[in-house]
Amino acid sequence: MPYRSTEKTRQKKDAKRTAMMQTALQVFADKGYHAATVRDIVKEAGVAIGTFYFYFPDKETLFVYLFDETADFLVQTIAQAINGKQTLPRQVASGVQSYVNIALYEPAVVHLMLVGGIGAVPSLHTKRAAFRESLVNLWQRPLDTALDQEQIPEQNTRRMSEAVAGACDEVILNLLNSPGAEDEAAGAVRDLTFFILRGLGYREEEKSESS
């Protein structure tokens, strides 16, 4: 009878790995990739340094993995928010709202994607570009549809998507840095939505009930 309950052990191990990844995410978001040492992470996690290397191959790999996961989560979440709606106003409002929600409840996620992974690791240049691309693509689809349906005038939807994505990023970053973020969130969503819809030249033939 060698030993028992590989399942229970496995679960515990997975839980711990996840916990350590959360910790690492926080530390990376706090200090940036370079300033965050492996010792910082394990100290924060309350484990020995060897434990880090038991769970992860190395600092860089973990960071890239974290970036990938986080990017997927962010993009997927916003994508669902957008795709769940049918009209452009609702799509924009819903997408912006979900982006803001993530920023409010998982600030580290947004921070990592928007500022954390920049001068960090060479191999991240590509990943980061891919993430930006995804973000832009997220918006381009509803724009193209709206264009087809002549709800917005003829325009370069690709470039407009970039503008939309950039506007969202900046507003949200500023929101995060302001003290009463939660209170301002609703206003920010409304302002952004209006700005974007107007910017795209959307004319509200049908009454666009806010939210």
Next chain:
Amino acid sequence: MPYRSTEKTRQKKDAKRTAMMQTALQVFADKGYHAATVRDIVKEAGVAIGTFYFYFPDKETLFVYLFDETADFLVQTIAQAINGKQTLPRQVASGVQSYVNIALYEPAVVHLMLVGGIGAVPSLHTKRAAFRESLVNLWQRPLDTALDQEQIPEQNTRRMSEAVAGACDEVILNLLNSPGAEDEAAGAVRDLTFFILRGLGYREEEKSESS
């Protein structure tokens, strides 16, 4: 021959310092703050490592100083472009155009401001925030004026300025990454200008001739 010419010497020194700063800016933009070693910089500048420390107190200080200078240059340039015009459409068009121009002709400058100075140095967080603030303020003034003159509807000009700044950044970053940047520049300026003006709810009572 007693030595005179302290002025000439000083000039020479300043010239060399400036040259080294240009070199440093390039290297920082190319590799990022952390990957760029002091040795990289002096090698590129063709001087010895000791020379670096004759002209600059240390790597971080130089970087911060570079950031400051570059931020000033960028903000001043755009500010002049905006303030030189009287109507909102022209202000927006001119500001965007000048931003794009800098991106085209001094890509290192834009790169440093937008991506280079991010995870680099803790003390830069503040500086970076100040720069973003300046950028936003740049736009807010014309917006407030337009609001006063009822050229745009009632809105949170602060937040709109953030959105405008963010939209510009993202579009310009994408422009820089695209192969035929120069050819696309004009289109980008036009698209951005339209998007911003529309987004702000500007109604073109007066015909807005482009540029």
Next chain:
Amino acid sequence: MPYRSTEKTRQKKDAKRTAMMQTALQVFADKGYHAATVRDIVKEAGVAIGTFYFYFPDKETLFVYLFDETADFLVQTIAQAINGKQTLPRQVASGVQSYVNIALYEPAVVHLMLVGGIGAVPSLHTKRAAFRESLVNLWQRPLDTALDQEQIPEQNTRRMSEAVAGACDEVILNLLNSPGAEDEAAGAVRDLTFFILRGLGYREEEKSESS
């Protein structure tokens, strides 16, 4: 059922220990002491890392023990081959043959003794010296006897034994590295035997039949 069979258990344990030692020997021979990690050994053995430390106190002790055992085996085997013969030519031929046999059929053993245990562990310096001493002594006895019986001329038998041992080692090491080792083995034995006997000044009054 009260537990009996402490003997059977012990046997099983001994069997497992022996198996693990064989595995360890192989891994050490393959990779060298330092490159061979405890993890390598247990992975090859198909057990967990804790099991290793149940059977052996630590890596170094195991290695030294392995070295000792292997040295004993090698020396004993060759000793028997030599001592089973009565005349110098047969003793040399038999000793060389048995050495070559071990090299052919247990290459890991020879590898461990000749190259594996060298820069490995400080405490092995002594052990290794003792092993070399044993090897030399192995040859010196028959030489002394032959000298007594005036079958070889007056000479420093100690030094000659060293030379004999060294010649054997080098030829055998080269044999192991050559592709067709088995085919060349017979020739190597013959060549070495002739070289040694001639080198010792042995005059073949009695015909030295090969083997």
Next chain:
Amino acid sequence: MPYRSTEKTRQKKDAKRTAMMQTALQVFADKGYHAATVRDIVKEAGVAIGTFYFYFPDKETLFVYLFDETADFLVQTIAQAINGKQTLPRQVASGVQSYVNIALYEPAVVHLMLVGGIGAVPSLHTKRAAFRESLVNLWQRPLDTALDQEQIPEQNTRRMSEAVAGACDEVILNLLNSPGAEDEAAGAVRDLTFFILRGLGYREEEKSESS
């Protein structure tokens, strides 16, 4: 006038590099590749750890370089000793003598070649094999010549060269380990020379004056 005397500086630097290499050679010979840490070497050399990496790219490269240089030196020295003589007895005597001399006056060199570089570095396997090959070839040339001139009977000169090389190594290693090495050196040379010549079946038609 930037600075002067790059030549003098260069000379000093080269001298220091050489000195550090000597130190490193000693430390490697003393402790073996793995036990010798870079910190050990710089402590012995009386410099900071950074200085090591100013002069050498890394520990492994230095070691391999040291091995290469040492191998060349050893092989070249013995080759000259052999090639400077015309008859087999003198060639053998001279070769052995020069090998012994190196062992006496540069024990670290011999130690590094014979025991130092074994389990050390993967890339050294090839180098080490090449060195052994060189050593064997050193002897094979005179043997082939002697065979051509029918000074020794028909035999496998390659294998005999191996045996000769091996015999030398072992005797010399034992010589180094004995307390009165210098006093025994002459005897060792004589014994080895006789053993080898006899072993090759050399018949002294011409009187071979010793040494």
Next chain:
DNA sequence: CATGAATGAGGGTTCATTCAT
């Protein structure tokens, strides 16, 4: 008995910075 998660000392290496020349 067996397991494997957890530990941490210690090794190799980098790089910003100093200072004698």
Next chain:
DNA sequence: AATGAATGAACCCTCATTCAT
């Protein structure tokens, strides 16, 4: 002014070893 040899704190990572289950 300019040089570049020298420094050493600090980083990432490995791996032998322990111990609760």
